[in-house]
Amino acid sequence: MPSASLKVTVLGSGTSMGVPTLGCPCRVCKSNDPHDKRLRPSLLISRGGQNVVIDTTPDFRQQALRVGLERLDAILLTHGHADHILGFDDIRPFNIRQRAALPVYSNEETFRIIRRIFAYVFDEKPTLSTVPSVTLNAVQSPFELLGTPFVPVPLLHGEMEVLGFRFGRAAYLTDFSKIPDSSMALLKGLDDLVLDALRDIPHPMHQTVEQALALIQRLQPRHAWFTHIAHDLPHSETNERLRRKGYPHVQLAYDGLEFEVQADPANEVSRECGDSQESRAAIAGARSTRLLVLSSSEAWASRYATFGHTGVLAIGNFDGVHLGHQAILRATVERALALKAVATALTFDPSPRKVLRPETAPPRLSSNAQRMEWFKLLGLEAVVVFPFTFDLARLSPVEFVEQILVRNLHVKAVLVGENFRFGHMQAGDVKLLSELGKTLGFNVEILPPVVYRGEVVSSTIIRREVAEGDVSHAARLLGRPFALTGEVVSGTGMGRRLAFPTLNLAAEQELLPARGVYITRACLEGKTCSHRSVTNVGTRPTFNGSALSVETHLLDAQLETAPQRMEVRFWSRLREEKKFSGPEELCAQIARDIGSANKFFSRLRRFRAIRQPV
Structure with a gap:
């Protein structure tokens, strides 16, 4: 196999109950066509003797035996539903043979479920032979496996946040009902797409065949295969129906299907996924993302307003860029995408407190360079870093909004935390900002604080924990x-x-x-x-x-x-x-x-x- 290619094997293409479904007398469940025998949905990706599996289904042991899987190098989990994780314990033979823990990549919600269902795996005194040995890696940005970037693609499975994955010029999107607009940019330039198409009848958590075809029309992959297929869709008849409808490049996947995928190097991720504001926000962490750092609102106006751009603006010090800050910044990126505006953060260096009351100014959690890196990873397109001066501090709340937010930054929307204060002597609050927004023609969104285990997340608390060693x-x-x-x-x-x-x-x-x-x-x-x-x-x-x-x-x-x-x-x-x-x-x-x-x-x-x- 060419070194530039990945080999993809469909380990399972069925729905959560598998096909045939237990006790079902329907013609698909009774079919003699081997393509109608569908284990739970899973994918194997191989290159150079290394193997990555997406989802450890209840059928994982059987699937691994079918393809003669002798080595496993990483596991990707799309979400924590039973039909995607209940084979987790079956990775133990690979731990024993390879004498190593296996890295697992997913989101935190999936890991919460994994820790609950497989609590014994995370016992205080595990041994290599008795429980799976894993390292859990929560991902929101590209990571490298098999010499190629894997890009997590956020999806919605009903109201549940799940992941698909792009690798090279292919993507695997199972168990979803909706793709957020911010994720569409990650799916540009695909050659191969494996995607959810449960049945013809609508389902609140899955795509129908028609919905999947509409998505294929938008993404224009060269080849597409449906997976997570219920017993409503007979293999041969459905493929013939797709051909007659003008989709000869679209077929039902089947267990054992193999195809090759071009493995793009890391520096191709940005080009293939697009270099727009939308793609940067969706990647939310790709190192190829570029961030424009500006030293004044006038610089922003010169760079953007000349071309008719407007801004969606988050304002704050963002010291540490903690979970509360991230909520504001992610919302900023989402609003900017919806409004076709520039996702921008307005921040200060030095901090206002260091200028106005230096004797009480706390040490900063992060360097300016770290903040810029985290802004980039969250998908912002521009950051205006104001040198905080006494002249700036003398601006009244109205002057600050009129001169900086409206005249120079051309804001369409402003997002702040509920304790935000601005203007001379911090006279302005979120109520005044909202009133000024109505008068001057921009929206104001006030976000509540993020609470973790009953505690409001704040830079002050984090500084204390770090200083105390926790x-x-x-x-x-x-x-x-x-x-x-x-x-x-x-x-x-x-x-x-x-x-x-x-x-x-x-x-x-x-x-x-x-x-x-x-x-x-x-x-x-x-x-x-x-x-x-x-x-x-x-x-x-x-x-x-x-x-x-x-x-x-x-x-x-x-x-x-x-x-x-x-x-x-x-x-x-x-x-x-x-x-x-x-x-x-x-x-x-x-x-x-x-x-x-x-x-x-x-x-x-x-x-x-x-x-x-x-």
Whole structure:
């Protein structure tokens, strides 16, 4: 098979009850045509001896035996319904044979269901032979498998948020009733499309044949196959009907169907998915996304208003870009798509508080560069970064709206949190903003705060958690691990002399976690993967140190040369920093820390991300 191709095998093409359906006397269930024998829906994608499966159905063991599957490298889950996950336990033989945990990619709702149904998998003391060994990777952005980008495609299965997946020039979209407009941009330029077409009769959670054909008309793939097929559709007759209707390139999929897909390299994702604002918002995380950063509203006007563009604007400091901020920014992108406007964030650097009351200004959770990266990943097209000055602070609420929002930014809509204040002495509130919007011709949308387990998500709370060392809780509120970035600098060399070499980070962030030892992931400049690691934040008291340092020991790599830059993501705190009696006692403790970190990674069960996968 050409190295540029992926081999796709349909493992199952049936509906949730399979075909034949138990006890059903209909002609399809009684058919002798092998194409009418349909196991639950699943897909196998192969390249160069590596294999990825989409959905572990209740029939997974039978499906794997049918195709002689001897190796499995990753699992993608579309959602958490029984017909897509109940074969999860059958991955154990691959764990045992390959002596490794399998990465699983899906969304957080699916992982919540997985953790509940397969609670024993995430027990405190699993063993490789008794339960599946997995790492759960929540994804909202492209990730690489088999040497090609896999792009999660958000879909609606009734009211349930599920995922389809694009890989190369193909896409697999099962179990959906609607594709959000923001996801359509991800499906441009397809050669092959496998999609839900349950039956002819409408269903609240699935596509009918006619609805699927209408979607094919929009997307114009070269070939299309229907899957998740009920016993209403006989294989041969339905294919003939499709041919007579003028769709010779559209057929029912069947168990065992094989075809090849062009595997686009990573730099082709943007070109194939389009480079419009719509596609950037839908990808919501592709590194190919470009973000225009502007230093003033006048620059925005010069760049966009000349061409008749208007803006949908989110306003805020967005320090940390936590779950609450993300809700506002995602809503901004959605409104901009609907209004055919520019999705824009208006933010400030330095923060207003640092200018007006520097003695009370808190340390920032994120650097400006991190904020820009996260804005890009969320699908924004432009960011206006205002240098906050006393002149800006003197603008009255009305002047701020008229001069900046209306005259320069040409806003169609403004989205803010319910506690938003603006103008001189913070005299303006959301009520005044709404009134001004009605008068000046733009919509105002006020979003409620995001509440996590009874607690309002805020930058203040996250700063406190990080400062106290509770990075696990901070990660839940951020939607991803708290991260430090910066240059890798020379250290004392003590770690190497102790046989635990470290990379020393000169962090660019103002806020550091509390002194202690942490389980981390280290992302090295120029590398697409992250490394399991243990990080010490402290002063090295065993050696009477005084300067605060961030030192990271990689668990799964030995480097010939140190990278220039690094990002360290903090997942969990192991212990406080401690002064030991000497190097031997310290080394023994480091070995225990590494053992604890390896156990953590082997049974990893929590990770919330808006960013690239682990």
